[in-house]
Amino acid sequence: MYLSLSIPCATVVGANVVLTLIFGMFATCMIMDQFVAVQSSLSIIDRKQGNSFKEKSLVSGLIAVFGSPPGLSWLIPTVKRKKFVIEKEYKALVAKSSESDQK
Numbered sequence: 037m038y039l040s041l042s043i044p045c046a047t048v049v050g051a052n053v054v055l056t057l058i059f060g061m062f063a064t065c066m067i068m069d070q071f072v073a074v075q076s077s078l079s080i081i082d083r084k085q086g087n088s089f090k091e092k093s094l095v096s097g098l099i100a101v102f103g104s105p106p107g108l109s110w111l112i113p114t115v116k117r118k119k120f121v122i123e124k125e126y127k128a129l130v131a132k133s134s135e136s137d138q139k
Contacts, residue, residue: 076097
């Protein structure tokens, strides 16, 4: 005994296969873009504007993003992470502006 698919069912299966392949290509492009952005610390817009960067390894970029060396903590976010540098810089700017406002 064999399984025979009708024409409408085969069309639906074929359309699903095509859509799956298109989504897979899109997801692959996006993950590669993210790896390049993590490695160079620049987005596509920054690179197109001509901003320069210091080349570093992918692992060191991932450590900067995740806040710790590779391990289970990347998959299970239970440990309190370091605050982002940008937050520290923002607080310093706010402190400076409040000091200048008081003078």
